[in-house]
Amino acid sequence: MKEQIRQMSIQLFAEKGFKETSIQDIVNALNVTKGTFYYYFTSKEQLLMDIHLSYIDSLLQKQKTILEDPQKSYREKLHEVVYLLIHDIEKEGLSAKVYFREMRNLSEPHLSLIASKRDLFRRQIEEILRSGMEKQEFRDDLPVDIVALGVLGMANWSYFWFDPSGRETDSSISDIFIKILLEGLKGST
Amino acid sequence: MKEQIRQMSIQLFAEKGFKETSIQDIVNALNVTKGTFYYYFTSKEQLLMDIHLSYIDSLLQKQKTILEDPQKSYREKLHEVVYLLIHDIEKEGLSAKVYFREMRNLSEPHLSLIASKRDLFRRQIEEILRSGMEKQEFRDDLPVDIVALGVLGMANWSYFWFDPSGRETDSSISDIFIKILLEGLKGST
Structure with missing residues (x-):
């Protein structure tokens, strides 16, 4: 029940x-x-907190699995985190909607707990970037915090436009995004 | 008044x-x-529509100036559109908040008009990408619609995190984003 x-x-x-x-x-x-x-x-707000917690905890758990995989390069890990976000927005459409739109209805200490978990997700993207920079998988002349926010923005914004019945799948969109992120858009001139 | x-x-x-x-x-x-x-x-909703219209019309006007500048390459135009979005979110902070959060309180035909103007902004980014692809300024193996959404996402997401009193300015953030977008994050290995 x-x-x-x-x-x-x-x-x-x-x-x-x-x-x-x-x-x-x-x-x-x-x-x-x-x-x-x-x-x-105990209250409608506690229920909202419960929904928020499941959403972010499930994302953090999946991100942890990606982070801890010793077989994968940091480029692959970045790719998988981008896919994770877009896939989750597709799969958990309604939960994602509640998660993105209703956070402001949480009060303290709930709000701070969710905010710190969101921060952790972001900092773990920074960690992938930092480790990948050390291994020269990523260029190291850009600040990791802003790069992480750019990656998150690209992926999370799909919440506003992604249509699972459209031409592109969650998987093809993350492939395109990772190509932009890794290789860039520059042409030959 | x-x-x-x-x-x-x-x-x-x-x-x-x-x-x-x-x-x-x-x-x-x-x-x-x-x-x-x-x-x-005539009503609170008409006032909300008025706020939405000024916001998007002002963005479209500035985008038009960028698009029509014959001196600029398409790469430069893309850079300026990214800067325009981040700068506007900084400069028009409260309007941006109302614009992003309250659109769902518009009713028809207002909603469709704002949606079509948002679409126009997005399609004009596609136009920059398409023209730049023809001139080989951009790679042409990625679908322009998804690339445009990626660019928009990266820039618009700054609404959720950009702090004008922080270390980076609107200008330095758009410089970092355009480097990622044009050159990519790949390192030397």
């Missing part, structure tokens, strides 16, 4: 917005009582 | 959100009557 409440809430928050959805709306949609809701969650 | 209403509303919408700000809040903050508001705007 907890998972059903989470899934229904993600759907309602994505459709109508967090503020515009009441606990009554959630229990009505599931045909259960408010008592059932409060058995699993 | 019209401009004062616009500026105060941008501030209130950015702070509290569009839905959470009433016309009463706006006129109270300016110490004028509701009659004054309705002399200039």
Whole structure:
């Protein structure tokens, strides 16, 4: 039941917005009582926090697997992180929507915890870049923090435009982005 | 007075959100009557549309100047469009916030008009890429639409992190981004 409440809430928050959805709306949609809701969650905000935590924890877990793979070059790791972000936005469309749009409805200390986990994800991209620079896989004349934000921007912005039913897949888009990021757009003149 | 209403509303919408700000809040903050508001705007949504239109029209106007400059290479034009976006997010911080966050509160036909102007901005980046590919300034083996979205993502994402009081300026960030975009991150191995 907890998972059903989470899934229904993600759907309602994505459709109508967090503020515009009441606990009554959630229990009505599931045909259960408010008592059932409060058995699993102390408040609507705690439920929102739960959704945010699962989203970022799952991304961090997948990123960790990529980081720790000793077989992969840092270029490959960067490619996989870009793919991870675009793939997740596709696969977890509604959760991504709630994650990107409703963070401002979290209050402290929830907000700080999510912010620090987002920071960790970003700093681990910096770590890939830094290690790759040391191995000369990446050029080392650009500041890693701004490069990491550029990579994140390119991938995360797909949230606003990626259409899974369109011509390009999550995989082909990350291939194109990694080509731009690694090789650049310069032509022969 | 019209401009004062616009500026105060941008501030209130950015702070509290569009839905959470009433016309009463706006006129109270300016110490004028509701009659004054309705002399200039027919509704709160029309005011929001007015803010959206000024924002995108000003960007399109500046983009047009860049596009039409016969002295500049397409690489330089791409650089200037990236700078334009980051600079505007810095300079028009509160307007950018309202523009990025409150678009969903526009109704038709307003929404379609703003969407088509956003599309035009994006298609004009594609145009720079396409013309630059023909002149071999850019590689021509990547789809222009996805490349344009990557460029836009990198620049627009700065809305979420750019701090004008930080180490890097709008100008140094766009220099770094254009180096990544044109030359790529690959190192020597």
